[in-house]
Amino acid sequence: MVSRILWGDIINILECKNMNLVKNNQHILHHISFSVERGDRIGIIGPSGSGKSSLFRLLNLLISPTDGQILYHNKNIQEYAPTELRRSIGYILQKPYLFGTMVEENLLYPYQLLGKKPDYNELGSYLDKVQLPKNIIEKKNTALSGGEQQRVALIRSLLMKPQIILLDEVTAALDETNTLLLEKLIIDEQTLHQATLLFITHNLEQAKRLAQKIMYLEAGHITFLGSVATFFGEKGEQYE
């Protein structure tokens, strides 16, 4: 099981090697190479259509690269059992999708997948952190606002305790209060579980708040990968 892999001396938890993605004759990602260290917080920014979401879909094994490879703990992700890999590399989509009818179905789903009894104390603690009432689990999905749905979707993914968290503009549709709440939960979780965080954002202030490194994607190419200070100090104006 991926989750039982010992960390040992491995520094790079994730590595992309000369990865290309071509879909319907369109070259979406070009020669993508980068590595991620355990505990990194990388903000991925770039114009719409630059391949950011496709990159996350590749890392979560929802799609495969045309060529090149992705290594997780120095092993090609295609060599892992897909379910185990996806439990270790959690991907939270921009649009919160709550399945079924009730919120409960969504929040208990991770326990079901893990074959565990629901831990209502743990669930309650997550709900408290994002200021959602405990009785929200008795509500219908349709009774929730967009912000509430996004918070439920995030808790649903975090309950799987991923080692790498991929967030695809999860706060894009939220107001500032909700955005800050979610950011706090994400950072707390990342610190608590020594997880690695990659997040896509168009919000440069958010990138400054959360990221240690910035990856800038443009037309499928990585045109910058380095520290936040370098990005905003030297390149920020250019990219803004």
Place this chain on the structure above:
Amino acid sequence: MSNLSLALTCSLILIPLVLSYKEKLGLEKDMLISSVRAVIQLTIIGFILKFVFNLDNVLFTTIILLLMVYNASTVTAKRGDGIENALWIGFISILSGLIVTLGGLIAFEAITYQPSQVIPVSGMVVGNSMVATSLLFKSLLHNFQTKQEEIEVKLCLGATPKEASRNLLRDSIKTAMLPTFDSMKTLGIVQLPGMMTGLILAGVAPDSAIKYQIMVAFMLAGAVSISSFVASYWAYQRFFNKLSQLKEL
């Protein structure tokens, strides 16, 4: 029924022909072709069945049953266009329903393995399983096209393809099985089904005819359920590749 009576009965097709012509429905050609085909096909099958019944050979009867299943699966495969190996899945699913129900009927001594009994009964089983499997394929294709987001969200969480598809499969199986169970609810109230009608017309007392009809109702429910389950739990895997990724439809 005399041949003259039959010929006069056929003249009833003139009613829809005239209506179609007057209302400019443009269905006259289809109606004529369908009518001629029905007469020719039924006449041929009448002679074939007479020959097979007289032959009373187990191997030959079995070949006829397999041909029926194969023909049914070609129809379901058309509904499942887009599902890899739909023909093979349809064939095995319908055959499974047939083997279990026919086996049951023979084991319970409701019928014997004689062409005159096995072929008509199998016709009903295969026909109903064919409709159920076709509905199942259509529903699966629709659900996998419209509910990709739900599947992907579940895959992202680490669900297996089966876990991610469970709701869709339940929905598709229900779609496939409901017509059979709905029709069971109305048996004797809204409709006097084919077998019972045939027996009554042939002079069998209604209280005896219902026994056969009850047998047929449960036999069809069993066959349709088996075919739907086998087809759904086999077919859903075709929507994923070996890396548990959704294939493009």
